[in-house]
Amino acid sequence: xxxxxxxxxxxxxxxxxxxxxxxxxxxxxxxxxxxxxxxxxxxxxxxxxxxxxxxxxxxxxxxxxxxxxxxxxxxxxxxxxxxxxxxxxxxxxxxxxxxxxxxxxxxxxxxxxxxxxxxxxxxxxxxxxxxxxxxxxxxxxxxxxxxxxxxxxxxxxxxxxxxxxxxxxxxxxxxxxxxxxxxxxxxxxxxxxxxxxxxxxxxxxxxxxxxxxxxxxxxxxxxxxxxxxxxxxxxxxxxxxxxxxxxxxxxxxxxxxxxxxxxxxxxxxxxxxxxxxxxxxxxxxxxxxxxxxxxxxxxxxxxxxxxxxxxxxxxxxxxxxxxxxxxxxxxxxxxxxxxxxxxxxxxxxxxxxxxxxxxxxxxxxxxxxxxxxxxxxxxxxxxxxxxxxxxxxxxxxxxxxxxxxxxxxxxxxxxxxxxxxxxxxxxxxxxxxxxxxxxxxxxxxxxxxxxxxxxxxxxxxxxxx
Amino acid sequence: xxxxxxxxxxxxxxxxxxxxxxxxxxxxxxxxxxxxxxxxxxxxxxxxxxxxxxxxxxxxxxxxxxxxxxxxxxxxxxxxxxxxxxxxxxxxxxxxxxxxxxxxxxxxxxxxxxxxxxxxxxxxxxxxxxxxxxxxxxxxxxxxxxxxxxxxxxxxxxxxxxxxxxxxxxxxxxxxxxxxxxxxxxxxxxxxxxxxxxxxxxxxxxxxxxxxxxxxxxxxxxxxxxxxxxxxxxx
Numbered sequence: 209x210x211x212x213x214x215x216x217x218x219x220x221x222x223x224x225x226x227x228x229x230x231x232x233x234x235x236x237x238x239x240x241x242x243x244x245x246x247x248x249x250x251x252x253x254x255x256x257x258x259x260x261x262x263x264x265x266x267x268x269x270x271x272x273x274x275x276x277x278x279x280x281x282x283x284x285x286x287x288x289x290x291x292x293x294x295x296x297x298x299x300x301x302x303x304x305x306x307x308x309x310x311x312x313x314x315x316x317x318x319x320x321x322x323x324x325x326x327x328x329x330x331x332x333x334x335x336x337x338x339x340x341x342x343x344x345x346x347x348x349x350x351x352x353x354x355x356x357x358x359x360x361x362x363x364x365x366x367x368x369x370x371x372x373x374x375x376x377x378x379x380x381x382x383x384x385x386x387x388x389x390x391x392x393x394x395x396x397x398x399x400x401x402x403x404x405x406x407x408x409x410x411x412x413x414x415x416x417x418x419x420x421x422x423x424x425x426x427x428x429x430x431x432x433x434x435x436x437x438x439x440x441x442x443x444x445x446x447x448x449x450x451x452x453x454x455x456x457x458x459x460x461x462x463x464x465x466x467x468x469x470x471x472x473x474x475x476x477x478x479x480x481x482x483x484x485x486x487x488x489x490x491x492x493x494x495x496x497x498x499x500x501x502x503x504x505x506x507x508x509x510x511x512x513x514x515x516x517x518x519x520x521x522x523x524x525x526x527x528x529x530x531x532x533x534x535x536x537x538x539x540x541x542x543x544x545x546x547x548x549x550x551x552x553x554x555x556x557x558x559x560x561x562x563x564x565x566x567x568x569x570x571x572x573x574x575x576x577x578x579x580x581x582x583x584x585x586x587x588x589x590x591x592x593x594x595x596x597x598x599x600x601x602x603x604x605x606x607x608x609x610x611x612x613x614x615x616x617x618x619x620x621x622x623x624x625x626x627x628x629x630x631x632x633x634x635x636x637x638x639x640x641x642x643x644x645x646x647x648x649x650x651x652x653x654x655x656x657x658x659x660x661x662x663x664x665x666x667x668x669x670x671x672x673x
Numbered sequence: 674x675x676x677x678x679x680x681x682x683x684x685x686x687x688x689x690x691x692x693x694x695x696x697x698x699x700x701x702x703x704x705x706x707x708x709x710x711x712x713x714x715x716x717x718x719x720x721x722x723x724x725x726x727x728x729x730x731x732x733x734x735x736x737x738x739x740x741x742x743x744x745x746x747x748x749x750x751x752x753x754x755x756x757x758x759x760x761x762x763x764x765x766x767x768x769x770x771x772x773x774x775x776x777x778x779x780x781x782x783x784x785x786x787x788x789x790x791x792x793x794x795x796x797x798x799x800x801x802x803x804x805x806x807x808x809x810x811x812x813x814x815x816x817x818x819x820x821x822x823x824x825x826x827x828x829x830x831x832x833x834x835x836x837x838x839x840x841x842x843x844x845x846x847x848x849x850x851x852x853x854x855x856x857x858x859x860x861x862x863x864x865x866x867x868x869x870x871x872x873x874x875x876x877x878x879x880x881x882x883x884x885x886x887x888x889x890x891x892x893x894x895x896x897x898x899x900x901x902x903x904x905x906x907x908x
Contacts, residue, residue: 210786210793217781569777572738573838574766574794576759666738670773 211579215586218559225555230595232551236544237599237646238606242630243540244638245607247533249631250619252348255493257455258519258526260343263307263489264496265503266522267291270515272484280314280437280475284482291512292486300502304495306345309338310483312471316434318371318446318464323380329371331432331464333471336361336368342489349633359465360449366470369446371430372463376451384428385451432464436477444474456525529619541642545649548595552588552653560584560661567661568669577662584661588654589647596646600639607632683750684711685846685878686735691744693730693901704730706901707744712894714845717872718880719889722898729850731898732882736848737765749845766794770839772849772868776831778823784834785810785819791842809837812874813867829860833867840871847872850882858887865891 219226269276269283276283285291288310295301295308312333319326340359361368371379373387382390427447436442446466454460472481490499500516507514520527560567567580607630616625693705704727712718712735720728733739734746737753746753749768756764770791771777778787789806797805810816813833823831832852839847849868853861865888872879881888889895897905 210790213786214779214781221781565775565777566779569771569773569779571762572736572765572771573791574762576762578759667733670738670777 211583211586212590215583215590218563218587219590222559222562225558226591229551229555229591230598233548233592233595233646233650234599234602236548237596237642238603239544240537240541240642240645241600241603241635241639242606243537244642245603245630245632245635247537248635248638249350249629250533251530252631253350253619253626254526254529255519256346256348256350258523259347259489259493260345262519262522263309263342263487264493265488265490265500265516265518266311267295267486267488267503267507267514267516268484270513273515273517276484280312280482280484282437284312284437284476284484285310285486285514286480286482288483288486291514294506294510295486295488295503298502298506301499301506304490304492304499305488306491307338307342307487307489309335309342309487310468311485311487312468312475312482313484314434314471314475316432316474318375318379319431319433320379320381320428321431322428325379327375327378328462329375329432329464330459330462331434331466331471331474333466333468333475334361335363335468337363339465342487345489347492348631350629350631359452361465361467363467366467367445367447368427368449369430369464369466369470370449370452371465372454372460373451374454374457374461375463376448378461379430381428381430381448381451385448387451430464432466432474434474437475437479438477440477442474442477444470446470541645545645548592548646548649549653552591552650553656555591556584556588556654556657557660559587560657564661564664564669564672567664568666568672571664571666571669580662581655581658584658585651585654588658589651591654592647592650593643595650596643599646600643603639604632606630682714684747685714685749686712686880687745687747688731688734689745689747691734691741691746693727693734693739694742704901705734705741708898708901708903709744710896710903710906712878712880712896714878715872715876716878716893717869717891718878719892719895720880720882720898721884721889721895723884726898727901728882728898730901731896732848732850732880735846735880736769736771737761766791767842768845770842770844770847772832772835772839772847772852774851774854776823776828776835776855778831778834778838780823783820783822784815784826784830787823787834788837788841791838795842805841806837809841810834812840812871813837827860828856829863832856832860832864836864836868836871840875840877843875844877846878846880848880848882851885852881853883853885853888861885861887 267285269285272283292308292310296305314331314333316329316331317326318329336359339361359370361370371381376382376385376387377390427449430446430448431443432446433441433443446464454463468483476482488499488503490496496518500518503516570580611629611632615628617628618625688708688710690707690709691705692703692707695702695704708731720731722728730739734741735748737748740754751764753761753764779790782790785806788809789802792802792805807816807819810819813836815830815833815837818826818830823834826834852868853864856864868879869891871877883889893908895907896903
C-alpha cells in the first residue's frame with residue numbers, strides 16, 4: 209500500500225514529464241485500438257461479403273471442386289432435395305442454420321440480339337427467396353448502413369434473372385435497366401457479331417424459346433447458351449430484372465443469377481435435374497467448425513459421397529486480405545509498443561537519476577534492492593495502466609466520431625466505395641488485450657532503470673548530487 | 674523491541690584491523706588503514722577529523738552501508754562481514770538508524786509518513802505504527818506538523834523529523850553524519866539538545882561524524898581520525 213502511495217505521488221511529482229509519458233502511452237493505445245477495430249471491421253466486412261454470397265459451407269459432390277465445372281452432370285448432387293432436408297432436419301444443426309439452399313453453377317455465352325452483343329458468363333441458379341435471405345446475413349452488423357435491394361427474382365417466375373453491372377454494360381442493357389454512370393456504347397463492326405448471333409438465334413428457335421426484342425415496359429431479355437450434360441448446346445431466354453454490382457470487376461463483367469429451375473433446364477436439359485452445390489449459411493460463424501464436423505459425420509453416416517468447402521476456401525481473397533491486414537496490425541502494434549517502451553525507459557531512467565539520493569536513503573534505512581526495484585516497476589505499471597486507460601477511452605470516442613462522420617473508402621477488391629466504420633461493438637477483448645500489452649510493456653520498460661537503481665551501491669547513491 | 678543481547682555492556686561497534694580501500698579511477702585509495710577500536714553502548718560518540726581523514730568512511734562501515742576491504746567488523750555483536758546483501762539490509766532495518774546532514778526525508782511523504790516508514794519496513798502493525806509515529810513526532814515537538822510535506826518545513830523541523838524517523842524503531846545505534854552542518858547555530862544547539870534528551874530517554878548509542886565544536890562539546894567519547902588512522906581516543 210505504501211509502495212503504491214509513494215509510486216503515485218512520485219508520478220505526480222513531475223507532472224509535465226508524467227503527462228508526456230501518459231500521452232505517449234495513450235497515443236500508442238489509441239493507434240493500436242483504432243487500427244485493431246478497423247481491422248476487425250475489414251475482416252467482418254470481408255467475411256460478411258463472402259458469407260452472404262456463398263454461405264459458410266458449400267456441399268459438393270466429391271471431386272466437383274477440382275473437376276466438376278467441366279462436367280456438372282457427373283459431379284452434380286443426386287437427390288439434392290433429400291440432402292437439403294437431411295441437413296435442415298438434423299437436430300444438432302437445425303438451431304444453428306440460417307439458410308440451406310441448392311445452387312447450380314454454370315458457364316456459357318449470353319447474347320443480346322438487339323445490339324448484336326454476346327459475352328461469356330458465369331451463372332448461378334438459385335432459389336430466389338433463399339438467395340435473398342442469404343444476402344441479408346449480417347452477424348457483425350457491418351451492413352446495417354447498406355441498403356439491400358430486393359433481387360427482383362421470384363420463386364414463382366422461372367424466367368427472371370439478374371446480371372452483373374459490367375455484363376449489363378457489355379451487352380447494352382444500361383438504358384433498359386436504368387443503370388447510371390454507364391458509358392455510351394460505340395457502334396460495333398457488324399460482320400462477326402452477325403455470324404455469332406445468327407447461330408445463337410437459330411439454336412434458341414430450335415429449342416422453342418421465343419427470342420423477343422425487349423420493348424416498352426417489358427424487361428430486356430438475354431439468350432443464354434450452355435452445353436448440356438450430354439454435351440449438346442442448349443439455349444434459354446432470361447428476362448433481366450436488374451443489374452447488381454458484384455464489387456469485384458471480374459465477377460461484375462460475368463455474373464448472371466437465375467432461378468434454379470432455369471439453370472437446371474440449361475445444364476441438364478430433359479435429364480434428371482441436379483444441384484452442383486448446397487449452400488449452408490449458419491447464424492454464427494463461430495459454429496463453423498462444429499457444423500463442418502457434424503455435416504461430415506452426417507454424410508458419412510448416410511454414405512453420401514459429398515465434400516465440404518468453407519467460404520475462405522471458396523474465396524481465397526478473404527484469407528489473403530485478412531492475413532495482410534493482420535500483418536499490418538501486428539507491425540503497427542510492435543512499433544507502438546517499442547515507442548511506449550522507450551518512452552517509459554527514458555522517463556523512469558530520469559526518475560531514477562533524480563531520486564538517487566532517495567534510493568540511497570531508503571537502502572540505508574533497510575529497503576532491500578527488491579523493494580527499490582518494486583517501487584519503480586509499480587510506477588511504470590501505474591503509468592502504463594493510466595495511459596492505456598486514457599488511450600482506450602480516447603480510441604472509443606474517436607471511433608464513435610469516425611462512425612458518425614459518414615466517411616467512405618474502397619476496400620481492396622471492391623469496385624465501389626463503402627461506408628468506413630471502426631467496429632467498436634464486441635471489441636472488448638481487443639481493448640483488454642491492448643490495455644494489458646501496454647501495461648506489460650510499461651512495466652517491463654520500468655524494470656530496466658529500476659534494476660539500475662536497485663543495484664546502486666548505498667554509499668554512492670547517498671553521495672549523489 | 675530491541676534484542677536483549679544487544680543491551681549488555683559489550684561494545685556496540687568493534688573494529689578489528691579494519692582497512693577500506695577505494696578504486697578511484699584506477700588509483701587505489703586507502704581511506705581507512707588497519708583501524709582497531711570499540712565503541713561503548715548508550716553514549717554520545719564522536720568521530721572527528723579533518724575533511725578526507727576517513728571519518729565518513731568509518732561511519733558508513735559502522736552503518737553497514739559499506740563493507741571493509743579487510744578486517745573484522747562487529748556491529749551490535751554481529752559480524753557484519755558475514756552477512757549477504759539482503760541480510761545486511763534487514764540488519765540495518767532492525768538495528769541501525771541514520772540522521773543525515775541534508776535530512777534526506779522522502780519529499781513525497783508527509784512528516785508523519787516519513788516517521789512511520791521505518792516501522793513499515795519492520796512489519797509493525799498499523800495501530801502500533803500510528804501510536805509510535807505520533808508519539809515520536811510529539812517527542813520532537815512536531816505533533817502539529819504531521820501532515821506537512823518536507824518542503825513545508827524549516828531546516829530545523831526537517832532534522833527533527835529525521836531524528837524522529839531514526840528513533841521510532843528503537844534502534845541500537847543511530848549514526849549522524851554532520852547533523853548540524855546545514856543548520857544555524859541556534860537550531861543546531863536545539864537539535865543537539867534534542868538528540869541528547871532522546872539518547873537519555875531511549876538509552877540508544879549515537880555515533881557522530883563531525884567537526885562542529887558545538888556538537889563535539891557534548892561527546893562522551895571521541896575518536897580522532899587522520900589519514901585513515903586512529904590518532905586519538907578520548908573518553
